[in-house]
Amino acid sequence: MEYPLVSTEWLEDHLDEPQLVLLDASMATVIGKVPRLYESPICIPRSRRFDVEQDFCDPHSSQIHALPTFAQFIQGAAQLGITPDSTVVVYDNQGIYSSPRAWWIFTLMGFRRVYVLDGGLPQWLAEARLTSSHYQTLGRDYQETSAASLTQALSYQPERVVNAAQVLANITDEDTAIIDARASARFLGQMSEPRPGVRAGHIPHALNLPFAQVLSGDKLKSVSELQQIFTELGADKPVRIFSCGSGITACILLLASYAAGHANGQLYAGSWADWGSRSDLPIECEC
Numbered sequence: 604m605e606y607p608l609v610s611t612e613w614l615e616d617h618l619d620e621p622q623l624v625l626l627d628a629s630m631a632t633v634i635g636k637v638p639r640l641y642e643s644p645i646c647i648p649r650s651r652r653f654d655v656e657q658d659f660c661d662p663h664s665s666q667i668h669a670l671p672t673f674a675q676f677i678q679g680a681a682q683l684g685i686t687p688d689s690t691v692v693v694y695d696n697q698g699i700y701s702s703p704r705a706w707w708i709f710t711l712m713g714f715r716r717v718y719v720l721d722g723g724l725p726q727w728l729a730e731a732r733l734t735s736s737h738y739q740t741l742g743r744d745y746q747e748t749s750a751a752s753l754t755q756a757l758s759y760q761p762e763r764v765v766n767a768a769q770v771l772a773n774i775t776d777e778d779t780a781i782i783d784a785r786a787s788a789r790f791l792g793q794m795s796e797p798r799p800g801v802r803a804g805h806i807p808h809a810l811n812l813p814f815a816q817v818l819s820g821d822k823l824k825s826v827s828e829l830q831q832i833f834t835e836l837g838a839d840k841p842v843r844i845f846s847c848g849s850g851i852t853a854c855i856l857l858l859a860s861y862a863a864g865h866a867n868g869q870l871y872a873g874s875w876a877d878w879g880s881r882s883d884l885p886i887e888c889e890c
Contacts, residue, residue: 606826606862607706607718607719607858607861607862608718608719608720608721608823608858608862609692609718609719609720609721610720610721610722611720611721611722611726611727611730611732614647614692614720614727615732617690618647618648618649619649620690622689622690623649623689623690623692624651624683624684624685624689624690624691624692625647625649625650625651625691625692625693625694626650626651626652626653626683626691626692626693626694626705627646627647627650627651627652627653627693627695627696627724627738628653628655628693628694628695628701628702628704628705629695629696629697629700629701629724630655630656630695630700630701630851631656632656633697633700634797634848634851634852635785635786635813635814635815635847635848635852636697636700636815638697639696639697639698639725641696643736644736644737645696645724645728645734645735645736646696646724646735646736646737647694647720647724647727647732647733647734647735648733648734648735649735649739649744650694650735650738650739651683651684651738651739651745652738653683653693653705655668655701655704655705655708655851656668658671658679659671659675659676659679659705659708661675666849666850666873666876666877667798667849667850667876668849668850668851668876669872670708670711670764670850670870670872671708673712673757673759676708676712677712677750677753677754677757678750680712680714680748680750680753681747681748681749681750681753682741682747683741684741684746684747684748685748685753686748686749686752686753687752687753687755687756687757689716690716690718691709691714691716691717691718692717692718692719692720693706693709693717693718694719694720694723694724694727695723695724696723696724696725697723697724697725697821698722698723698724698725698726698818698820698821698822699719699721699722699723699818699821699822699823699855699858700723700851700852700855701851702719702720702723703719703854703855703857703858704850704851704854706718706719706854706858707854707857707858707870710760711759711760711763711764711870712757712758712759712760713756713757713758713759713760714757719858721822721823722820722821722822723821725821726821726822729821762869763868763869763870764869764870764872765844765869765870765871765872766871766872766873767871767873767877767878767884770806770844770846770871770878771884771885773842773844774806774807774808775808776842777840778840778841779840779841779842779843779844780810780836780838780839780840780842780843780844781806781808781809781810781844781846781871782810782811782812782836782838782843782844782845782846782853782856783805783806783809783810783811783812783846783847783853784812784813784814784845784846784847784852784853784856785805785811785813785847785848785852785875786813787811787813789803789848789875790804790805790809790811790813791804791805791811791888791889791890792804792805792886792887792888792889792890793889793890796848796875796879797848798848798849798876798880800880801875801876801879801880802879802880802886802888803879803888803890804879804886804887804889805875805886805887805888806846806875806878806886806887807886807887808887809846810836810837810838812832812833812836812838812856814847814852814855814856816832817829817832817855817856817859818855823858823859823862824859826862826863826864829859829860829862829863830863830864832859833860833863841867842867842869843860843865843867843868843869844868844869844870844871845857845860845868845869845870845871846870846871846874846875846878847874847875848874848875849873849874849875849876850870850871850872850873850874850876853870853871853874854870857870
């Protein structure tokens, strides 16, 4: 199983390769950490904008941060100049925050050559590498590619996403670990949820692994450290289901799990925004 991250050194060395597509997947809204703020637009040279909150989010779904449909992804990827032969690297301006969500979307759609930049823009800036004030634009810097070729080459992986009914059915399954990426106070129900109408607490029998615990500064922890974290958590199960507030930071744990050698991860797409808003689903709370 290939390691899903690349270093800043690797990216700088390969930045001018024609098959490389570099995507900035930064989000405007950052929850669960103190956001890094920038006084003016800044990105890595040759970046194209990957909008997790708009272009690659299903507008017809009632869920917050709903995953895009396969057709929506294909259309967006073609408009970004991506081909079946592209090597895609995604990053964000918080370090490792929303870039794993973009990585997971590509993985879910069956795209294999996709990687997260370890440390993201903050690591790039800390090393004083070249930057730009603007993204590449369609028609000037690159051309739209064939949606038909992407459709033919890729295949949606529905088994990588679960809904509330599937989570409920696996709450007590001995081969499944349900892992929540929210901060401990939210997991325990000791603080109110940021979204109105959502109950406090967590899915019964779920394990809590706040996403910051798999990070070392702006970068992902080492493979051995990640393996130890999941082992000590009690998450050494054949199947791991990841959840968070709305399906964004759970992807950080998915990335960490994959980097640690566990490929059988699933995303509860609705996450706590879905589960906590439904009175028909059980919760645990230490409030």
